[in-house]
Amino acid sequence: MDGLTPDLLVLQLFTGLALGAIYVLLALGMSLLFGMLTVVNFAHGAFYMLGAYAGLVLLGMGFNFWACLIIAPIIVGSLGMLCERFLIRHLYGRGIDYPLLLTFGLSYVLVELVRIFFGTSGYPVDTPDILQGASDIWIGYFPTYRLFVIGVAVVVLTALWLFLERTPYGLIIRAGARDPQIVRILGIDVARVWLVVFGIGTGLAALAGLLAAPLQGTSPEMGSTILAESFVVTVVGGMGSLVGAVVAGLLVGVVVAMTSLFAPEMAQVAIFALMAVVLLVRPQGFFGRAGLMS
Amino acid sequence: MLPPDLVAGCKQHRVLLAIAFLVVFPLLMPFKAIAVNILIYGLFALGFNMLFGTLGLLSFGHAALFGGGAYACGLAMLRLGLPWWAAILCAVVAGMALAASIGAFAIRTRGIYFAMVTLALAQCVYFIFYQWVSLTGGENGLRGITLTDIDLGPIHLNFVDPLTRYYVVAFWVALALIVLSRILASPFGAAMEAVRENEARARACGYDVRATRYLAFILSGGFCGLAGALQALHLSIVPIETLFYTTSGLVVMMALLGGMGTFFGPFVGAGVFLLLENLVSLWTVHWQIFVGASFIACVLFFPRGIWGTILLGRAR
Numbered sequence: 001m002d003g004l005t006p007d008l009l010v011l012q013l014f015t016g017l018a019l020g021a022i023y024v025l026l027a028l029g030m031s032l033l034f035g036m037l038t039v040v041n042f043a044h045g046a047f048y049m050l051g052a053y054a055g056l057v058l059l060g061m062g063f064n065f066w067a068c069l070i071i072a073p074i075i076v077g078s079l080g081m082l083c084e085r086f087l088i089r090h091l092y093g094r095g096i097d098y099p100l101l102l103t104f105g106l107s108y109v110l111v112e113l114v115r116i117f118f119g120t121s122g123y124p125v126d127t128p129d130i131l132q133g134a135s136d137i138w139i140g141y142f143p144t145y146r147l148f149v150i151g152v153a154v155v156v157l158t159a160l161w162l163f164l165e166r167t168p169y170g171l172i173i174r175a176g177a178r179d180p181q182i183v184r185i186l187g188i189d190v191a192r193v194w195l196v197v198f199g200i201g202t203g204l205a206a207l208a209g210l211l212a213a214p215l216q217g218t219s220p221e222m223g224s225t226i227l228a229e230s231f232v233v234t235v236v237g238g239m240g241s242l243v244g245a246v247v248a249g250l251l252v253g254v255v256v257a258m259t260s261l262f263a264p265e266m267a268q269v270a271i272f273a274l275m276a277v278v279l280l281v282r283p284q285g286f287f288g289r290a291g292l293m294s
Numbered sequence: 295m296l297p298p299d300l301v302a303g304c305k306q307h308r309v310l311l312a313i314a315f316l317v318v319f320p321l322l323m324p325f326k327a328i329a330v331n332i333l334i335y336g337l338f339a340l341g342f343n344m345l346f347g348t349l350g351l352l353s354f355g356h357a358a359l360f361g362g363g364a365y366a367c368g369l370a371m372l373r374l375g376l377p378w379w380a381a382i383l384c385a386v387v388a389g390m391a392l393a394a395s396i397g398a399f400a401i402r403t404r405g406i407y408f409a410m411v412t413l414a415l416a417q418c419v420y421f422i423f424y425q426w427v428s429l430t431g432g433e434n435g436l437r438g439i440t441l442t443d444i445d446l447g448p449i450h451l452n453f454v455d456p457l458t459r460y461y462v463v464a465f466w467v468a469l470a471l472i473v474l475s476r477i478l479a480s481p482f483g484a485a486m487e488a489v490r491e492n493e494a495r496a497r498a499c500g501y502d503v504r505a506t507r508y509l510a511f512i513l514s515g516g517f518c519g520l521a522g523a524l525q526a527l528h529l530s531i532v533p534i535e536t537l538f539y540t541t542s543g544l545v546v547m548m549a550l551l552g553g554m555g556t557f558f559g560p561f562v563g564a565g566v567f568l569l570l571e572n573l574v575s576l577w578t579v580h581w582q583i584f585v586g587a588s589f590i591a592c593v594l595f596f597p598r599g600i601w602g603t604i605l606l607g608r609a610r
Binding site: 034038040087090091094096097098100101102104105106107108109111112113115116224225228231232234235239265266268269271272273275276279280283 | 352399402403405406407409410411413414415417418421422425538539540543546547550580582583585586587589590592593594597
């Protein structure tokens, strides 16, 4: 192949990391919901899409991009909390398939609602002025916006880690994940904890969608393909493991970027091939607990 | 209340009853095309339910088996020039082969993982078919699968006629019903239920749980492949969306709506679903919102589905 230099490979690696950052945010939310609530959220892609549309509306109302980054996830997270409170809560303890099926139905409703209000065709989203162009990262020029996406993911990850590991509320969430019954006996309203966790999980999906919007535009169906990909990330990383979500998200991003350099048409298939290999070698994923699978 | 002898008799001869129903069904339906659709999706849902209802495995990858069957049927006729019935048999084999390869990975996982892994692998099939334009037509789907005349020795059938088309499809569906009913009534059917009800006990009794699951998955693939082939002949095109995971979601909804784990439930679900879709789409293009909402209501309030609730009411 002509012009294949180490620099090009490193640049492509960064592209992969930027893509991976979006996967990480999605898979983190998904893993959080599964680890704490044992809910597999099939509407995760829909919340991702809602994040992008919320950003679109906010930008249209004159908010700047930075405000959108904060407000859009809060709006979508609140919507997620409403869904948990009025729909999903009734299904806890009724078998693991039911929340999955319900969220699948929910994704239909959410996508169709967006189609009703915004039409079936998508919208482009402008990259904010300050993030346009490319920055010099020593080995070459790299799109500034993609660097920014990586940066946001790092900040969110750190914040989430501090929240879960260093605050009293994080302690309650972790305890609730391990043994909800004991936590309840200790006088803590577990239902409210789960409500908050659901809000965080869907809010993270919304943030991922908003970050992806300037890269690929918005469309009502933007969440449907990425849902399967974030499943792959969660399976590869090990379900319910936050570290796994980060490692696997970045890995999948890099695999996609590298495959599209050599064989663009195989990029999508490579993701699934990676999952197949991981399933054969280590069925519970990188950081998954072995017991969860059997 | 029906006399118990009659109820027991109905249970014993469920296939005969179903075939009798298939014969009169199109006469009750105003549009024959919907009747054919209900048959095809009913069969698809039956194949899916064999895994979900009988074995308790929730697959979100059945689009690959259905779509794979549809493509196999179309490709066999277009590229290999096989007659239509041979193409249908090809589709059954293709459905089973796809199920065997997806199952080889998916069967290693359980519960929630199974749904996610089957979905992901089916998406993989979708992307392969999407990219392989020279063989599959890619984004445009596989076009030009035409079947107009069927010659069976002295009998000549016109497949374009809606009623004839219905009965040709119904013949294959009836055949599948007989086979499926035999499988469910066989010792293997009992083993599947044993695995669903209590896996540890089934294993302790000497059943190979993984092999049971694998075999059931492959058989399910055969039924779904057949349904896909009939769909290809009915539409004379295979849209690429057939392989997308929303098709898997569709069949999950149908099976749950009708009542999983019951023999006729999936058929009832497919019928209600398609009629609902047709009615609602008469006055709004946004029928999906009703479909989604009724599915949510179904999960929340009628987890047994329509047919399951009727059976429960009868049993009381």
